[in-house]
Amino acid sequence: MTLIEAGRSSEADVLLCEGVHLVGATGERSSRAALEAATRLFAGDLLSTIFFMNKVHPWLHGQTPIERAEQSDEGLEFVIDMIGAIEAGVHI
Numbered sequence: 001m002t003l004i005e006a007g008r009s010s011e012a013d014v015l016l017c018e019g020v021h022l023v024g025a026t027g028e029r030s031s032r033a034a035l036e037a038a039t040r041l042f043a044g045d046l047l048s049t050i051f052f053m054n055k056v057h058p059w060l061h062g063q064t065p066i067e068r069a070e071q072s073d074e075g076l077e078f079v080i081d082m083i084g085a086i087e088a089g090v091h092i
Helices: 009-019 028-041 046-054 065-071 073-087
Strands: none
Touching (some): 028 046, 028 065, 046 065
16 A cells, blocks of 8 residues: 555555455465456556455355466356446346
8 A cells, every 4th residue: 555655656566566465365276357347347456456356255155266266267257257247237
């Protein structure tokens, strides 16, 4: 936050990308695809993306998007479709 307040947001982005561990993020395939979709949803806002991907979502029955995406290919597809629905304006 200090970097952002000082107008050094690009440095803050690098620090966030390198220093933030996503809870449940163990699968490279799923975390990359799901994170790309969520980053697009939040227009590149890394803090919002990280919060969204690690927050239990009602559509996921007690799981976070990153957890569901890493369960299986079907879970990954569901998360990406869910993000697409949110982008299209579906109320969650």
